[in-house]
Amino acid sequence: MLNLDQNTITQEALRRLEGCTDPRFKEIMTSLTKHIHDFAREVKLTEAEWMQGLEFLTAVGQKCDDKRQEFILLSDTLGLSMLVVALNHQKPAGCTEATVFGPFHTDAASTFKNGDDLALGAAGEPAFISGTVRGLDGKPVPNALIDVWQADGDGIYDVQYTDKDGALFARGRLNADKDGKYWFKSILPEFYSIPVDGPVGKMMKHAARHPYRPAHLHFMIQAPGYEKLVTHVFRKDDQYLESDAVFGVRSSLISDWVKKDATAMPDGSKMDKPFYTLDFDFVLNAAKA
Amino acid sequence: MLNLDQNTITQEALRRLEGCTDPRFKEIMTSLTKHIHDFAREVKLTEAEWMQGLEFLTAVGQKCDDKRQEFILLSDTLGLSMLVVALNHQKPAGCTEATVFGPFHTDAASTFKNGDDLALGAAGEPAFISGTVRGLDGKPVPNALIDVWQADGDGIYDVQYTDKDGALFARGRLNADKDGKYWFKSILPEFYSIPVDGPVGKMMKHAARHPYRPAHLHFMIQAPGYEKLVTHVFRKDDQYLESDAVFGVRSSLISDWVKKDATAMPDGSKMDKPFYTLDFDFVLNAAKA
Numbered sequence: 001m002l003n004l005d006q007n008t009i010t011q012e013a014l015r016r017l018e019g020c021t022d023p024r025f026k027e028i029m030t031s032l033t034k035h036i037h038d039f040a041r042e043v044k045l046t047e048a049e050w051m052q053g054l055e056f057l058t059a060v061g062q063k064c065d066d067k068r069q070e071f072i073l074l075s076d077t078l079g080l081s082m083l084v085v086a087l088n089h090q091k092p093a094g095c096t097e098a099t100v101f102g103p104f105h106t107d108a109a110s111t112f113k114n115g116d117d118l119a120l121g122a123a124g125e126p127a128f129i130s131g132t133v134r135g136l137d138g139k140p141v142p143n144a145l146i147d148v149w150q151a152d153g154d155g156i157y158d159v160q161y162t163d164k165d166g167a168l169f170a171r172g173r174l175n176a177d178k179d180g181k182y183w184f185k186s187i188l189p190e191f192y193s194i195p196v197d198g199p200v201g202k203m204m205k206h207a208a209r210h211p212y213r214p215a216h217l218h219f220m221i222q223a224p225g226y227e228k229l230v231t232h233v234f235r236k237d238d239q240y241l242e243s244d245a246v247f248g249v250r251s252s253l254i255s256d257w258v259k260k261d262a263t264a265m266p267d268g269s270k271m272d273k274p275f276y277t278l279d280f281d282f283v284l285n286a287a288k289a
Numbered sequence: 290m291l292n293l294d295q296n297t298i299t300q301e302a303l304r305r306l307e308g309c310t311d312p313r314f315k316e317i318m319t320s321l322t323k324h325i326h327d328f329a330r331e332v333k334l335t336e337a338e339w340m341q342g343l344e345f346l347t348a349v350g351q352k353c354d355d356k357r358q359e360f361i362l363l364s365d366t367l368g369l370s371m372l373v374v375a376l377n378h379q380k381p382a383g384c385t386e387a388t389v390f391g392p393f394h395t396d397a398a399s400t401f402k403n404g405d406d407l408a409l410g411a412a413g414e415p416a417f418i419s420g421t422v423r424g425l426d427g428k429p430v431p432n433a434l435i436d437v438w439q440a441d442g443d444g445i446y447d448v449q450y451t452d453k454d455g456a457l458f459a460r461g462r463l464n465a466d467k468d469g470k471y472w473f474k475s476i477l478p479e480f481y482s483i484p485v486d487g488p489v490g491k492m493m494k495h496a497a498r499h500p501y502r503p504a505h506l507h508f509m510i511q512a513p514g515y516e517k518l519v520t521h522v523f524r525k526d527d528q529y530l531e532s533d534a535v536f537g538v539r540s541s542l543i544s545d546w547v548k549k550d551a552t553a554m555p556d557g558s559k560m561d562k563p564f565y566t567l568d569f570d571f572v573l574n575a576a577k578a
Contacts, residue, residue, distance in 0.1 A: 001531060001532075002530065002531065002538050002539065002540050003538075003539050003540055004368075004371060004375070004536055005375050006372050006375035006376045009368045009371055009372050009375065009536055010368070010372075012368070012536060013367060013368035013536065016496070016498050016532075017496055017498070019496075019497035019498070020495070020496045020497045020498075021497060022495065025495055025496070026496075027332055028332050028334075028338065029496060031328050031331045031332045032328055032367075033367055033368065035324040035325070035327060035328045035331075036324070036367060036369055037368065037369065037372055038324060039320050039321055039324045040369060040372055040373055040376065041372070041376065042320045042324075043316055043317050043320045044376060045317075045373055045376065046373075046377060047373055047374070047377050049317065050364070050369075050370070050373045054358070054360040054361055054364060057346065057349070057350060057360050058350050058353045058358070058360050059350070060346070060350060061346060061347050061348070061349060061350010061351050061353070061360075062350050062351060062353065064347045064350070064351070069343070069347070071343040071346050071347050071350075072343055075339070075343060078302060078321075078322055078325060079293075079298045079299070079301070079302035079322065079326065080325055080326065080329060080339075081339070082293060082298055083295050083298050083299075083326055083329055083330070084329055084334055084335075084336055084339045085336070086293070086294050086295035086298065087295045087329065087330065087333060087334065088335060088336050206309070206311065206314055207305070207306055207308075207309045207314070207315075207318060208308035208309045208310060209305050209306070209308070209309075241291065242290060242291065243290075243305075247293055247298055247301060247302065249291050249292075250291065250292050251291050251292055
């Protein structure tokens with residue numbers, strides 16, 4: 001079709017999808033095309049703004065590497081990630097709620113066993129984290145695979161370190177025991193800034209938005225017969241709980257990290273300075289049939 | 290705000306823009322956020338699809354370099370580029386219509402003078418291109434800067450060549466003379482496929498869309514006091530005029546490239562094989578005050 005104008009082009013762009021034999025792809029592309037076109041018409045996008053937008057997206061893509069996913073960060077800061085989490089994890093009351101995955105997970109994490117110290121010397125105040133993984137019926141889920149990751153006491157993730165040759169700290173995988181119990185040592189999470197040295201940081205600054213996330217420990221928990229749980233445990237005293245830069249806080253995930261005097265940790269291991277304990281149980285939802 | 294769900298998160302994401310002191314940026318981000326959120330809700334985007342989408346955008350960004358702009362190509366194939374052109378170039382009748390810029394322009398092009406052969410040996414049938422640059426009042430516009438670029442007879446742009454060490458062919462800049470006249474030699478454009486070796490090519494294939502553009506010569510024309518014109522001149526016999534992969538064809542830009550016997554070109558230069566002539570006048574719109 002010739003001579004398309006700023007309105008008729010939408011119908012023609014949708015018509016071009018007529019031959020597509022993947023109905024879900026067609027559905028997604030149809031909705032996406034309509035919304036992108038509506039957006040450009042609604043704001044009367046200029047050519048200079050269009051080019052700036054494409055240059056921004058290009059820079060976001062080029063900031064990505066095997067340790068940095070700037071498009072996830074963009075999605076997180078626009079609220080898209082949390083929206084998608086909310087859409088896909090409508091669970092029965094009583095199940096642990098999900099939150100954003102974030103850009104800092106890595107499959108390269110090492111495996112640990114209950115009682116190990118995952119910090120491996122990362123900066124931060126010592127912490128002892130424990131709890132039980134259960135089903136909605138209250139019964140323990142044995143041997144669940146627990147993936148843990150967090151920023152250090154300076155608010156920096158190991159994958160952001162530039163002076164450690166790629167070595168990993170304050171993250172790892174371990175299995176709960178046959179009674180669903182897990183326990184490990186690590187460090188107290190602190191609030192931190194999302195990475196602002198890339199295009200997303202520039203966008204946040206121009207929008208006059210603060211880049212902070214309240215302190216949290218990431219968990220991903222998997223067990224046969226249960227829905228995979230991706231979540232955080234937050235600290236109840238954090239100043240950014242109400243304004244998390246990525247919209248991820250749920251009341252049910254805010255917990256009390258209790259400060260203890262230097263004595264011994266709950267597993268009996270010696271601790272010669274003050275430390276924190278977190279006791280948090282996870283309730284997994286049954287997998288969809 | 291805590292406990293945002295897939296609906297309430299939109300209002301909160303917009304509220305975070307409250308402190309932004311750039312009203313246009315705020316307007317654009319507000320509309321964009323609403324449309325991205327509406328899109329995800331409308332199609333009930335799954336987490337796997339969300340991740341596939343982010344991986345696609347990452348790959349688009351990473352395909353870009355100083356000679357390849359895959360995000361422009363994505364915008365072109367979604368109809369967004371032509372929509373933005375149409376939005377921004379509503380001109381009085383009689384002015385030459387604008388069309389897409391495309392991803393193949395480069396500022397590195399050489400300067401030529403009227404009569405020169407811009408092809409520099411690029412594959413293709415010889416062509417002699419001429420015309421006059423005028424204002425809407427019919428009067429010639431003297432000395433306009435004319436930027437020309439095109440694919441070769443095999444449908445490939447010089448910037449896509451892998452065996453020429455970055456040398457440029459069938460493109461260049463020249464100035465019309467004091468009477469608005471321009472003339473140069475080049476080659477006959479042929480229909481071609483947009484680059485399909487990247488993520489946009491995969492998207493087109495999955496959508497069962499053909500990747501072809503009808504044959505055309507790109508022009509960008511600039512003169513003081515006039516709006517910059519970015520356009521193409523198409524060939525009237527092309528099979529893809531009605532289904533241009535980037536939606537760029539306007540009837541007024543379709544022209545007759547006339548085949549001539551081997552004799553001499555219109556400027557008197559000897560030509561020992563058949564060649565084509567294009568005579569095309571451009572009418573520039575006055576610059577906005």
